[in-house]
Amino acid sequence: xxxxxxxxxxxxxxxxxxxxxxxxxxxxxxxxxxxxxxxxxxxxxxxxxxxxxxxxxxxxxxxxxxxxxxxxxxxxxxxxxxxxxxxxxxxxxxxxxxxxxxxxxxxxxxxxxxxxxxxxxxxxxxxxxxxxxxxxxxxxxxxxxxxxxxxxxxxxxxxxxxxxxxxxxxxxxxxxxxxxxxxxxxx
Amino acid sequence: xxxxxxxxxxxxxxxxxxxxxxxxxxxxxxxxxxxxxxxxxxxxxxxxxxxxxxxxxxxxxxxxxxxxxxxxxxxxxxxxxxxxxxxxxxxxxxxxxxxxxxxxxxxxxxxxxxxxxxxxxxxxxxxxxxxxxxxxxxxxxxxxxxxxxxxxxxxxxxxxxxxxxxxxxxxxxxxxxxxxxxxxxxxxxxxxxxxxxxxxxxxxxxxxxxxxxxxxxxxxxxxxxxxxxxxxxxxxxxxxxxxxxxxxxxxxxxxxxxxxxxxxxxxxxxxxxxxxxxxxxxxxxxxxxxxxxxxxxxxxxxxxxxxxxxxxxxxxxxxxxxxxxxxxxxxxxxxxxxxxxxxxxxxxxxxxxxxxxxxxxxxxxxxxxxxxxxxxxxxxxxxxxxxxxxxxxxxxxxxxxxxxxxxxxxxxxxxxxxxxxxxxxxxxxxxxxxxxxxxxxxxxxxxxxxxxxxxxxxxxxxxxxxxxxxxxxxxxxxxxxxxxxxxxxxxxxxxxxxxxxxxxxxxxxxxxxxxxxxxxxxxxxxxxxxxxxxxxxxxxxxxxxxxxxxxx
Numbered sequence: 001x002x003x004x005x006x007x008x009x010x011x012x013x014x015x016x017x018x019x020x021x022x023x024x025x026x027x028x029x030x031x032x033x034x035x036x037x038x039x040x041x042x043x044x045x046x047x048x049x050x051x052x053x054x055x056x057x058x059x060x061x062x063x064x065x066x067x068x069x070x071x072x073x074x075x076x077x078x079x080x081x082x083x084x085x086x087x088x089x090x091x092x093x094x095x096x097x098x099x100x101x102x103x104x105x106x107x108x109x110x111x112x113x114x115x116x117x118x119x120x121x122x123x124x125x126x127x128x129x130x131x132x133x134x135x136x137x138x139x140x141x142x143x144x145x146x147x148x149x150x151x152x153x154x155x156x157x158x159x160x161x162x163x164x165x166x167x168x169x170x171x172x173x174x175x176x177x178x179x180x181x182x183x184x185x186x187x
Numbered sequence: 188x189x190x191x192x193x194x195x196x197x198x199x200x201x202x203x204x205x206x207x208x209x210x211x212x213x214x215x216x217x218x219x220x221x222x223x224x225x226x227x228x229x230x231x232x233x234x235x236x237x238x239x240x241x242x243x244x245x246x247x248x249x250x251x252x253x254x255x256x257x258x259x260x261x262x263x264x265x266x267x268x269x270x271x272x273x274x275x276x277x278x279x280x281x282x283x284x285x286x287x288x289x290x291x292x293x294x295x296x297x298x299x300x301x302x303x304x305x306x307x308x309x310x311x312x313x314x315x316x317x318x319x320x321x322x323x324x325x326x327x328x329x330x331x332x333x334x335x336x337x338x339x340x341x342x343x344x345x346x347x348x349x350x351x352x353x354x355x356x357x358x359x360x361x362x363x364x365x366x367x368x369x370x371x372x373x374x375x376x377x378x379x380x381x382x383x384x385x386x387x388x389x390x391x392x393x394x395x396x397x398x399x400x401x402x403x404x405x406x407x408x409x410x411x412x413x414x415x416x417x418x419x420x421x422x423x424x425x426x427x428x429x430x431x432x433x434x435x436x437x438x439x440x441x442x443x444x445x446x447x448x449x450x451x452x453x454x455x456x457x458x459x460x461x462x463x464x465x466x467x468x469x470x471x472x473x474x475x476x477x478x479x480x481x482x483x484x485x486x487x488x489x490x491x492x493x494x495x496x497x498x499x500x501x502x503x504x505x506x507x508x509x510x511x512x513x514x515x516x517x518x519x520x521x522x523x524x525x526x527x528x529x530x531x532x533x534x535x536x537x538x539x540x541x542x543x544x545x546x547x548x549x550x551x552x553x554x555x556x557x558x559x560x561x562x563x564x565x566x567x568x569x570x571x572x573x574x575x576x577x578x579x580x581x582x583x584x585x586x587x588x589x590x591x592x593x594x595x596x597x598x599x600x601x602x603x604x605x606x607x608x609x610x611x612x613x614x615x616x617x618x619x620x621x622x623x624x625x626x627x628x629x630x631x632x633x634x635x636x637x638x639x640x641x642x643x644x645x646x647x648x649x650x651x652x653x654x655x656x657x658x659x660x661x662x663x664x665x666x667x668x669x670x671x672x673x674x675x676x677x678x679x680x681x682x683x684x685x686x687x688x689x690x691x692x693x694x695x696x697x698x699x700x701x702x703x704x705x706x707x708x709x710x711x712x713x714x715x716x717x718x719x720x721x722x723x724x725x726x727x728x729x730x731x732x733x734x735x736x737x738x739x
Contacts, residue, residue: 021564024574054250057239058412069239073250076222076437077458081612082254098610099259099274129570139569147564152243168577169584170560171516173240175412178401179517181363187514 002037003044004106005113010036012113013142015121019128020143021150027167030146038149038158039142043106045087050074053083055155062162063177069155105141112138190216190433192732193453193467195440195482198286199718200705200725201473202419202426203334207726208471209429211733216433216465217426218455221252221282223436224410225289225420231427231434234397234420238289238410242561245409251281251290257612258282260477262668264623265600272663274609277620278499280475280672284436285410287475287672287718288418292407292520293388295340295417295719296551297331299529300324300351302713309546312627315596316496320710321682321691322724324351330723330730333737337425338417338722341391346383349526354739361522362391362400367513367587368523371554374646375525382525382554388417388718389519395421404558406520439613443470443486443701450701456613469732473704473725476674480603480707481618483678490697492688494604496597497620498676498712499669500550501628502656505639506557506588507648508581515556515586523554528591528635529714538634547631550592550714552639557586587646589639592673594714596627603677622669624657675709675717693728704728 002010017030017039027033045051054073059065075083081096089104090096115138116131117123123131132139149158151165153173159165165172191213194201205215224237244250252258253276260277263269280287301308303320311317332355342357361384364372372382389400389411400415414420426432437458444451444464452466472479480494528535528549539547557563563583567576579585606619636653643651658666681687684696689708695701704725706717713720730737 020569021573022571024578026574026578029574053248054244055239055241056237057241058236059239068236069241073237077460078257078437078612079222079254082249082257085256095612098612098614102256132569143569144565146569147561148243148247151560151564152247153241156243165560167574168560168580173405174403175240175405176401178403181402184363184365184402184514184518185369187366187512187517 002040003047005040005043005109008118009110009113010040012116012118012120013039015128016116016132016142017146019125019132020139021146024167028163030150033150033163034158034160035146035149038152038156039109039145041157042145043087043109046084048072051080051083052156055153059175060153060155060173062172063174065176069153108138108141112142189466189468190214191467192469192471193218193465194471194473195453196286196473196475196478196705197284197419197423197434198280198473198475198705199288199419199722201286201471202288202422203337203722203725204471204473204704204729205426205432206337206422207729207735208733209426209431211735212431213733214431215426216435216467218438218440218453219284219434219436220439221284221436223284223434224251225283225285225418226423226427226434232424234414234424238412240403240405240409240412242559246559246562251283251410253279253282258617259609259611260617261606261609261619263619263621264667265621270607271609271619273665273668278477278669278672278674280674284434285418285420285423289410290408291418291718293416294385294521294524294553294716295338295388296386296524296715297351298324298713298715298720299349302711302715305711312545312596314625315598315627317596318681318710321680327723327727328354329737329739330727331719332739334719334722334726337422338388339390339394339421340386340388340417342386343384347526348381349530357386359391359394362387362389362519363402363522365514365518365522367515367556368554371587371642371646372523375642378642378645380525380527380642382523385521385524385553387519387522390415397421400519402518404516404518440482441485441615443482445486445698448697448699450698468700470701471704472701475705476677476707477603477618477620479703479705480677481605484605485615488697490688492679492686494602494677495599496676496679497601497603497622497674498595498597498709499622500671500673500712501593501595501624501632502671503591503593503632503636503639503653504588504656505636505643505651505653506582506586507640507643507646507651509585509587509647510649511647512584513556513587515583516558521553521555525552528552529594535634538630542626542630544627544630547627547634548594548714549631549635550594551716553590553592555588555590557583557588559583587643587648589642591635591639592671592714592716593628593631595712596625597676597711598625673712673717675706675712678703678707679710680708681710692731693724702728702732
């Protein structure tokens with residue numbers, strides 16, 4: 001169940017994510033790694049309390065310590081204002097328009113995915129690329145978030161089971177273990 | 188209640204002033220506009236547990252602030268650009284309890300004697316207002332020694348042949364050298380340079396009740412999850428333990444109130460937006476070299492040089508891809524540096540002469556790699572090449588690089604002032620940065636960049652590239668904005684009120700009880716990270732206020 005996008009939008013998003021980060025020899029493509037869930041989770045961050053903006057600290061439990069990343073931070077009044085503007089846009093609300101109107105990520109994704117087309121997933125690769133390239137600004141936005149969802153902490157909804165990290169030989173968050181002096185100096 | 192001092196900003200400068208003043212028996216209120224993620228809210232003498240190895244939170248989601256949506260800055264390269272060419276993030280340093288100390292990877296070199304006397308030692312530069320500082324190395328040395336101990340600095344005595352005399356040893360030995368840095372240092376030595384273990388504010392051994400760094404690699408731009416970093420956590424914990432300090436986080440100072448030659452206190456906007464007046468006998472401004480002049484201007488102070496001579500280091504980055512893994516994700520970001528490109532040599536003198544400049548100076552060269560996969564991924568194009576590039580990893584797994592913190596000269600036209608229309612979410616005018624590098628910076632970078640690349644080639648690089656920050660491009664390009672985070676110089680220190688904003692003790696010439704305790708007071712930028720010097724100056728300013736002496 002997507003958090004904010006519709007099922008149909010998630011389908012288009014998944015196909016687009018796989019086009020910008022396809023499967024390779026060492027790991028899965030973006031959709032199998034959960035990247036659409038990362039992006040949907042960002043767009044719907046305020047569905048949760050606390051909002052899923054900043055994962056907790058200091059450790060995830062993957063290398064020891066407590067599993068604290070899943071306990072998201074509370075936002076201050078100013079933090080919430082910033083993130084609501086970023087995600088939802090200013091929507092004509094005066095307190096969000098101190099420097100003019102802002103189009104939020106939700107609207108950018110809703111419009112961007114609509115422009116890719118309901119049939120995006122059924123197109124061949126060249127046609128998918130052509131549609132992505134037709135709106136470079138949206139393609140850059142999507143790719144940046146896909147990179148975050150692929151290689152960021154799994155608690156944000158992407159990088160399923162650390163598949164993105166495994167594909168590139170990255171250890172991920174290593175606290176509280178860290179690296180020994182010998183591993184630093186003479187790996 | 189009237190406090191002895193209100194301290195505006197809880198970064199390395201403000202925290203150090205608070206530590207010195209509370210130790211001397213003063214009561215202080217530390218006002219920080221950002222959130223507290225550094226100290227345990229239930230016991231401010233203990234560290235918090237909010238920091239983590241989380242690239243999304245620290246690199247992509249502004250966890251340490253400022254968030255440019257609610258606290259933007261504006262930018263232009265000159266007045267000819269109009270009011271501004273950019274609104275957003277401009278060379279921001281964290282807006283959070285601990286300030287820039289929280290995200291710094293803690294390279295804390297001292298300046299050298301020459302850095303305080305450019306004019307008398309080397310002479311003037313066309314277009315720049317090069318000047319000597321009113322304090323010199325010998326005056327600052329006891330404060331360097333004190334703050335190296337209070338911050339907790341690891342280093343190797345005698346390793347840097349260009350270093351000035353020290354009155355005491357480094358408080359800790361250097362930590363584990365990184366795999367790549369061992370190789371880049373060896374290559375640099377083969378070419379005649381003098382690399383040495385970087386003086387680093389990260390514990391190499393348990394120190395001051397905090398653990399040794401465990402080399403997690405999430406250092407630069409991250410808060411330290413185990414508080415092994417010499418961010419101001421040590422000074423703030425000591426300060427809070429005196430019982431004489433109050434920490435007001437999420438609280439914005441909108442104005443310093445003055446009567447005649449004295450400040451009476453500050454206007455505050457609290458977390459809930461409520462405004463109140465906080466009376467104080469002294470006002471210590473330590474908001475950083477962009478926010479400090481902004482506050483002075485918001486307060487209606489009128490010295491014509493407030494905000495002038497903004498400097499930020501003109502960085503030259505030389506990167507090379509090695510035929511072997513560099514393991515940059517293991518260790519404390521930078522373990523080796525060299526000073527040769529500040530010190531200069533015959534080739535640098537010849538390059539200056541050829542360019543028609545009296546002299547050029549580069550900066551400290553940091554030996555480092557790139558450790559973070561999201562940052563790497565965003566550098567590659569999307570599409571079919573992505574998985575192969577990420578697995579082969581030429582710009583993370585196999586990259587090694589030098590960053591030269593090139594000395595930025597003071598130009599009257601490089602400045603911070605108030606943007607005429609852009610506001611923060613609280614409704615106050617934001618800081619506008621007007622900046623462009625001068626010919627000195629470009630000539631120096633052009634001279635030293637290829638020499639940095641030559642070291643990488645000696646190390647075995649398959650290819651090298653040289654870039655700068657700010658980069659080329661037109662005024663509209665974000666690449667025109669410096670990214671060094673080493674903002675300095677906007678309330679110049681000096682003896683003459685006509686040519687400087689603060690006196691040699693950091694006090695505003697025009698007000699008897701307002702002291703600037705951050706890098707705003709720098710006369711020149713040197714080619715070294717500003718933190719240790721600004722902390723030493725803050726300690727000195729606070730000791731002079733309280734009538735106490737640095738601890739030998």
